[in-house]
Amino acid sequence: MSDPKRLERLIGTINEQGNLKDYSAPPPIVTLEEFFEGNDIIGSICANLTDSEFEAVGGLQGIYNLLKEIRTKDEVQALLVPIYDYDVDEGWPSADSVYLICRHPPAVIERWIDVIRPSDIFDITETWAQQTPACAPGLDSGMRCYQLWWD
Numbered sequence: 001m002s003d004p005k006r007l008e009r010l011i012g013t014i015n016e017q018g019n020l021k022d023y024s025a026p027p028p029i030v031t032l033e034e035f036f037e038g039n040d041i042i043g044s045i046c047a048n049l050t051d052s053e054f055e056a057v058g059g060l061q062g063i064y065n066l067l068k069e070i071r072t073k074d075e076v077q078a079l080l081v082p083i084y085d086y087d088v089d090e091g092w093p094s095a096d097s098v099y100l101i102c103r104h105p106p107a108v109i110e111r112w113i114d115v116i117r118p119s120d121i122f123d124i125t126e127t128w129a130q131q132t133p134a135c136a137p138g139l140d141s142g143m144r145c146y147q148l149w150w151d
Contacts, residue, residue: 001040002038002039002040002041002091002092003037003038003039005038006034006037006038006039007038007091007092009034010030010034010035010038010092010093011086011093013028013030013034014028014030014083014086014093017029017133017134017135018133020083020085020086025133026082026130026131026132026133026136027082027083027084027132027133028082028083028133029080029081029082029083029099029132029133029135029136030080030081030083031080031081032064032067032068032071032079032080032081034081035081035083035093035095036060036061036063036064036067039060039092040060040092041060041090041091041092041094042054042059042060043094044060044090044092044093044094044095045060045063045081045094045095045096045098045150046063046116046117046118046150047094047096047150048117048119048150048151049116049117053115053117056115057115057116063116066112066113066115066116067079067098070100070112070113073102073104073112075102075103075104076100076101076102076103076104077101077102077137077139077140077143078099078100078101078137079098079099079100079101080098080099080101080136081095081098081099082095082097082098082099082132082147083095084096084097096149096150096151097118097147097148097149097150098147098148099124099132099145099146099147099148100145100146100147100148101137101139101140101143101144101145101146102143102144102146103142103143103144106121106123106146109121109146109148113148117150118148118149118150119149119150119151120149120151121146121147121148121149122146122147122149123144123145123146124145124146124147125139125143125144125145128145
């Protein structure tokens with residue numbers, strides 16, 4: 001069962017950034033820790049993974065560990081989770097993507113994330129400032145922002 005105290009804090013962080021249902025506004029973004037710690041809802045991220053792929057990567061904990069490892073690599077500035085939706089009945093907010101800010105080209109990123117199979121990788125560097133909430137970090141010199149998206 002998901003941790004209700006962590007869920008309450010996560011919802012507070014999301015609500016501080018605006019209305020999740022305002023689709024003209026940038027999606028709220030949270031840290032890996034805020035999204036994963038206390039979360040046990042299968043399908044809240046990487047929803048296109050089959051059951052066997054999900055198990056092979058180690059479930060939510062394995063996805064979390066992989067993303068934390070990527071975040072520690074040289075030339076990576078940040079890895080954040082944009083919140084896509086929250087339905088109380090689902091038990092935890094869901095994310096259809098992550099934002100990776102780094103200096104690496106997509107070919108390198110693809111090797112890092114092959115086991116979690118995003119449907120696409122979009123370079124959103126040019127629109128980063130417009131499509132993220134005010135709490136989003138600015139891009140350090142030479143950094144690109146990629147959206148790793150699951151359909």
